[in-house]
């Protein structure tokens with residue numbers, strides 16, 4: 506089954522062609538650079554950029570796949586969670602394509618997309634599918650959810666952030682250190698030249714077994730930065746490395762706890778922060794189960810992950826297929 510899939514929930518415009526939920530036939534992503542000037546995403550600007558980009562990106566995705574709309578069996582698009590204007594642009598565009606070509610439309614939960622990125626591959630040789638049940642950590646710009654994936658599309662929430670998402674914490678600390686936006690990759694780069702043991706930072710405890718809180722850590726970095734500045738010089742790589750170690754340890758500790766508590770076969774990561782190589786290493790050190798992480802370019806938002814989740818939504822309708830566009834759409838309930 507060939508799915509044409511569209512992602513526009515935030516600041517990446519993505520269009521992909523995916524075969525049977527796994528093989529990437531083409532995957533074109535345009536990251537919006539207009540937000541660099543504002544140091545953060547302006548929702549209205551994001552929606553307009555998606556509108557401007559969708560036509561050329563769709564054409565490129567189909568051309569790279571050497572296909573046209575007649576070769577496609579279904580059209581999928583993210584319907585939530587995300588910025589409402591941005592979601593509406595992509596989902597309405599995809600519905601229009603489905604209607605015009607007489608193909609079914611599949612609404613996709615973006616967070617399921619981050620999970621199903623672990624099923625994707627490029628080339629001719631299919632790697633084995635992740636084995637379920639699994640503990641899954643979805644860490645992105647707006648979410649930090651630790652879930653138990655009992656079966657396809659069957660998720661149970663174990664814990665989440667009670668304040669900022671992990672990606673948001675990376676972005677805010679990067680801004681504080683004058684590194685720019687988006688912060689995650691810039692912190693990771695700066696941290697390579699630093700000593701992660703330079704500063705001891707607090708790992709905010711929430712009292713709940715699997716929840717996380719990053720606001721205390723963020724404030725601690727702010728205080729540290731001011732103190733260092735007062736003394737004359739901020740050793741940015743050392744601060745970045747210490748922050749990265751602390752946040753990654755917080756996440757890895759919870760993943761390892763869940764992997765030990767539940768009878769699972771796999772640990773999986775998804776979302777933009779899963780692109781962080783130090784996070785993978787931290788988790789790998791603590792769990793002996795197979796760890797599946799999408800390659801970095803499939804961790805950040807893209808159309809292919811929506812094609813994968815769309816395929817498995819059709820195949821495992823169990824928890825229903827979302828159709829209406831919503832800014833709030835949880836991956837799982839407790």
Ligand SMILES: Nc1ncnc2c1ncn2[C@@H]1O[C@H](COP(=O)(O)OP(=O)(O)OP(=O)(O)O)[C@@H](O)[C@H]1O
Nearest residue numbers: 515645646647648672688689690777778780781806
């Ligand atoms: N190498 C990295 N290390 C840490 N964080 C990273 C890295 N690369 C990207 N990120 C972070 O990932 C986030 C973007 O992830 P993603 O595109 O999945 O988020 P989103 O789609 O905006 O949010 P959501 O998926 O929750 O709706 C940003 O906060 C970015 O800083």
Ligand SMILES: [Mg+2]
Nearest residue numbers: 645646777806
């Ligand atoms: Mg995302």
